[in-house]
Amino acid sequence: MSNSDTIVEVRDLNVTFEMNRGQSRVVRDADLDVARNETLGIIGESGSGKSMLASSFLNAVVEPGVSTGEVTYHPDDGEPVSVLDLSESELNRFRWEEIAMVFQGAMSSFNPVTTIRTHFRETLQDHNRDIPAGMDRARELLESVYLDPDRILDSYAHELSGGMKQRALIALSLVLEPDVLVLDEPTAALDLLMQRSIVTLLRDLQAEYDLTLVFITHDLPLLTKLADRIAVMYAFNIVEIGTTDDLLYNASHPYTRALLDTTPDLNVPVEEMNIIEGSKPDPVDHIPGCSYHPRCPMADERCRSDDPPMMTVSNSHESACFYYDEADDAVTISAAPETRPASGQSAATDGGEN
């Protein structure tokens, strides 16, 4: 990826929490480049640090967590912004205007005692925007997420369904015309149909408003329908990153391959479902060598002592494994498609258009 087209650049990011039993490091030396106008999916199991990584884009790690390292935002025009060095008032301006975030608690993301209209209005007001023009935009946005503006704006959050709230929140997140939208499991509490319709909606919104989307989830099938590139997180760092096709058809990290193998399939009985043996590491522990070595079937002496750097698999594909080229033999994926289809994404989007 070329540097000129990078919109968010993360270097040596660490997120730490001081706890009684020691320092908990929930993101460790992470590097990541988000390209302008792409959809980047971040996937990983619970507690792998993906939400913390994404929160750092807005320097919004919950207290008492501390983000250190560099997060640089490159606006369309103008100087790069070092997000972690912004003062509180600068940060208040930066948030939602440049990078907006929709996160997993969508069900309770609205102040229960004020109308949806108030949420739009106060956001515009506190960012010194023109309110009538902003409210017109709000109506437009609500329409583009298939909501009736007249009805929604005068409603209170408790009067809306989960899917409506989620869509209203997405509309709210775009009201200040941000360039980047971070979505932290935005579909977690929704039923399957609503999940699919939100994904379709996001794709349309991205095209319409020139957005860069960062989509965090642990739902791999969902991600393959939306993402241009996928980053896989394991144990507080990114272990593999590549285009969606790279990861689906040529996964080169044993963890990614194991993860693909565990994807549930309705045709397989529960007792035959695959699992990854072992458990994830404690964020307080220091892990010598490769973080995945205790669970990896390929692990050898080198893996136990040295931390593998990101190795280039192909132009668009990197993997943090010394033996990335042997991973496909060592970890097989039972339901894997044989060959990469000719036309990129379409094979993964079975029924994704509903």
Place this chain on the structure above:
Amino acid sequence: MQGNYLAKRIGQALLTFFATVTLTFVLYQMMPGGPEQALRNQILSQQMGSSNTINPEQIEQLVENYTNLESDAPIYVQYYQYMSSVFLEFDLGESLYSEDTVTSLLAERLPWSMLISVYAMVIGYSVSIVLGAVMAFKEKSRFDSVSSVVVIGLNSTPYYVAGILFIFFFSIRNNVFPTGGRYGLGIEPGFNPAFMQSIALHAALPILSMSVLGLGTALTMRGNSVRVLGEDYLRVAELRGLRNSRIATQYVGRNAILPMYTQFMIGIAGVLSSSVIVEEIFSYPGVGLLVYDAIQVRNYPVLMGSLIVFTLVTIVAILIADLTYGFIDPRISSGGNNE
């Protein structure tokens, strides 16, 4: 729906009021030494000292004049007569020991009680809301733990103990505030600065000691605020880059105070009933002192009358709280339709 609910709720309030008055009337009647007997005893004991005797008929006549009751009538007739005079003629009877009607006694005293009760509530609740909010914002800090201990201590201290201590330190030791009364002697009542100042000085200590009553609310406010601070919508508000002042008032403040609204309204009743003791301590001639004196001499018509006023204020406050809750919290639709 709306009208239905209103009518139903007002009906309930009237029924509660009626039941309370009835219950009190019955209780007073069942107490050993009811109003008539107390009055008879009073007259008889006055007789003892003097030589002239009054015959029993005259006593009965006197009793009847004073209490609006035919003392020999069966209880249901007495009840009917008292209730009809209260509800139909708005006549609460006369004090047993003076020529004043209960209504005029109450009307003269009530504004003074209102003065100290309203200020005590406003000050007590405002201080505790601000204190509770600050404690929540600085959760687990030294300020938080020290204030928690102080508030729990103050809340466990009965307000009358606080009142006595205030008198001791501020009036007797330091002479900053007067020990009692409504306003200084020899000051011309009216709309002049000296009179106003005197009223304020005299009301200060009773208000202060009654404010202590509301301080427990600080802990409730702290708890509510801590809960709201952990809510998702607060995090989203921060992510949206909203001004801190807006987050503090519209998000934390509003959502934390809401559950306490009804509690405030019920608190009015607590303040009124505590005025009985506070006004006695500060010899502040309000309704509370009237009640206290009436209990001492078993002045039943005055007791009944004051109780009716207290009940009325409480019921109206709760009624207002119920009817307005829907406006301040949109999640509560005004009843009726979800039954």
